[in-house]
Amino acid sequence: MELPRKRRIVRPAGPLxxxxxxxxxxxxxxxxxxxxxxxxxxxVFFVEIQHYFATTATASSWITSISVATVxxxxxxxxxxxxxxxxxxxxxxxxxxxxIGMVAGSYAQDLLQLYITVGFLTGFGxxxxxxxxxxxxxxxxxxxxxxxNALASTGECLLTFVLxxxxxxxxxxxxxxxxxxxxxxxQLNLCLCGALLRPLNRHVPSKELLEEKDHELxxxxxxxxxxxxxxxxxxxxxxxxxxxxSYVDYTLIANARFMVYSMFGxxxxxxxxxxxxxxxPYARSQGVEEYQxxxxxxxxxxxxxxxxxxxxxxxxxxxxxTVHQLIVTVILLGIVLLLCPLATTFTQLALFSAxxxxxxGATVAIHITVLAEVVGVERLGSALGFFMLxxxxxxxxxxxxxxxxxxxxxxxxxxxxxxGVALLVxxxxxLVLHQMNKKGMExxxxxxxxxxxxxxxxxxxxxxxxxx
Numbered sequence: 001m002e003l004p005r006k007r008r009i010v011r012p013a014g015p016l017x018x019x020x021x022x023x024x025x026x027x028x029x030x031x032x033x034x035x036x037x038x039x040x041x042x043x044v045f046f047v048e049i050q051h052y053f054a055t056t057a058t059a060s061s062w063i064t065s066i067s068v069a070t071v072x073x074x075x076x077x078x079x080x081x082x083x084x085x086x087x088x089x090x091x092x093x094x095x096x097x098x099x100i101g102m103v104a105g106s107y108a109q110d111l112l113q114l115y116i117t118v119g120f121l122t123g124f125g126x127x128x129x130x131x132x133x134x135x136x137x138x139x140x141x142x143x144x145x146x147x148x149n150a151l152a153s154t155g156e157c158l159l160t161f162v163l164x165x166x167x168x169x170x171x172x173x174x175x176x177x178x179x180x181x182x183x184x185x186x187q188l189n190l191c192l193c194g195a196l197l198r199p200l201n202r203h204v205p206s207k208e209l210l211e212e213k214d215h216e217l218x219x220x221x222x223x224x225x226x227x228x229x230x231x232x233x234x235x236x237x238x239x240x241x242x243x244x245x246s247y248v249d250y251t252l253i254a255n256a257r258f259m260v261y262s263m264f265g266x267x268x269x270x271x272x273x274x275x276x277x278x279x280x281p282y283a284r285s286q287g288v289e290e291y292q293x294x295x296x297x298x299x300x301x302x303x304x305x306x307x308x309x310x311x312x313x314x315x316x317x318x319x320x321x322t323v324h325q326l327i328v329t330v331i332l333l334g335i336v337l338l339l340c341p342l343a344t345t346f347t348q349l350a351l352f353s354a355x356x357x358x359x360x361g362a363t364v365a366i367h368i369t370v371l372a373e374v375v376g377v378e379r380l381g382s383a384l385g386f387f388m389l390x391x392x393x394x395x396x397x398x399x400x401x402x403x404x405x406x407x408x409x410x411x412x413x414x415x416x417x418x419x420g421v422a423l424l425v426x427x428x429x430x431l432v433l434h435q436m437n438k439k440g441m442e443x444x445x446x447x448x449x450x451x452x453x454x455x456x457x458x459x460x461x462x463x464x465x466x467x468x
Contacts, residue, residue: 020198021140021148024133027196028152031091031133033159034190035071035098035126038183039064040160040276040301044167044294047281048176053111057412058403061277063114065399068273070123071130072392078131079385087132088197094128095190097121102184106177118180122187129190131388135381136197138372145372146322150312150365154305157361160276161301168294252375252386257440260433261374262390267426268330268367269394271419274402275337275356276300279349282412288346299350300357307361315366322370323434329362330427337420341413374433398422 042064050060081090101121108114134152141148170179252258276297283293311329315322336355343352368384375383402415 021137023196023198024137024140025148025152027193028133028137029155030189030193031129031155032153033155033163034187034193035130035156037156037159037163038187039067039273040156041163041167041297043277043280043297044164044171045176045180046277047284048171049111049114052176055111056403057278057281057406058400059111061399061403063111063119064273064277065396066115066119067123067126068269068399069392069396070120071126072269072388072390072395074124074127075131075388075392076382076385078128079135079381081128082132082135083381086199087136088194088199090132091129091194091197092191094125094130095188095192095194096125098125098129098190099184099187101125102180102187106180106184125187125190127388129193131385133193133197134368135384138368138377138380138384142377144316145377146312146315146366146369149368150308150315153312153364154308156364157301157305157308157357160304161298164280164294164297164301165291168291252379252383255375257374257433257436258383258387259390260429260436261371262387264330264426264429264433265367265387265391266394267422267429268363269391270398270401270422271334271337271426272360272398272423273395274398274415274419275340277399278402278406278412278415279353282340282416283346283349285412286344286349288349292346296346296349296353300353300360303354303357304361304364305357307358308365309361311362312365315369322366322373323430323437326363326366326370327427327430327434329359329366330423330430333359333363334420334423334427337416337423340416340420341411394422 046060046064049055049063050057053060078090078094098121101117101123104121105114105117108117134149137148137152138145167179167183170182174182279296279300280293283296284290288296311325315325333356336352336359340352340356343349371383371387372380398419402418405414405418406412408414
């Protein structure tokens with residue numbers, strides 16, 4: 001009886017867990033800060049734009065919503081272009097588009113123009129910048145991947161801490177248009193981040209991995225079964241499959257565990273982005289002075305930083321399964337958001353911001369690591385692109401949905417209630433993923449036991465034949 005061969009993991013050539021990899025961490029650190037850090041700090045512009053155009057919270061929230069959705073929707077494009085042209089030029093072009101969109105937005109005459117410039121153009125630039133950089137970070141690190149992801153993602157915290165009061169100062173000094181113009185110039189630094197990305201050899205899927213993906217495709221189409229009957233046709237299609245999958249691994253949509261994790265991402269995105277957008281307006285509606293309101297985001301960013309580093313380190317110790325850690329942090333994050341409307345003073349809001357930042361950082365530090373565990377690092381590039389694409393619906397609908405509740409109830413606290421409920425729902429999908437992992441492990445043990453029994457029977461037969 002032939003023993004099953006251990007599957008060989010094909011990994012891009014390059015230094016792992018050290019060396020130049022730390023420059024990749026630095027690049028990803030800045031990318032996190034100049035993309036999602038800017039999005040989280042955009043709440044400072046929210047009130048000014050709403051008053052300038054005399055519009056509602058729902059209408060103004062579409063600016064951030066379109067930007068977030070475009071980041072997610074454009075992620076597969078960023079992955080495919082990186083596989084085709086390389087990570088470095090794609091990230092540099094993305095940085096240029098981000099800057100152009102923000103500068104053009106500073107001259108916008110109505111909300112529609114802000115939707116197109118800051119929402120779509122800048123968001124698409126973020127997609128071309130963020131996805132390839134995070135993918136390369138996953139390639140450079142293996143044993144220290146949780147810590148590397150956590151350290152890189154702290155850029156979002158640190159730049160939120162710095163940018164929020166800085167934006168408030170620039171808005172007071174130069175108006176929201178002048179502040180947005182300065183921000184556009186600042187985002188040219190994303191081009192520098194792209195220049196730091198040293199190219200790696202293009203990843204080519206192994207034969208065993210292609211066989212696994214063929215099996216997943218059987219769930220999508222019965223025609224694949226017919227093609228397997230004709231062995232010569234299947235062999236001829238292999239080079240084409242390798243080429244297509246090296247750019248976009250479309251077989252992921254047949255991976256049940258990946259799709260369940262993507263549904264977690266959809267509901268999590270509903271609650272991730274609304275709080276940072278509405279925290280400053282909520283504080284000001286409670287009578288908190290504007291600079292104190294801006295300081296709340298800085299408090300959140302400091303604890304966010306601590307949460308990412310500490311819980312990323314905890315995940316690296318492998319004391320518990322990473323998915324278990326993620327389940328706990330997501331549930332805690334939902335509970336913290338549900339408690340936000342109880343805070344009405346600056347001190348209470350500061351405590352909320354600290355708790356929110358700590359648990360949010362603990363969640364963000366490990367969710368990409370869990371994705372790599374779900375699909376394997378050899379498929380991380382395409383998986384990250386498709387995950388962001390599927391999650392885009394949550395990022396698109398989250399802020400406007402919160403804005404609808406706010407307009408209907410005339411209370412910014414309603415937006416936090418919506419976000420908290422969405423995160424608790426997302427935790428249910430993580431529980432489903434945990435059960436799928438548990439069943440998969442039990443099935444693997446059964447197969448291992450059967451193989452062991454088969455080897456033992458074969459050995460007994462051989463020994464009996466020898467005695468006869």
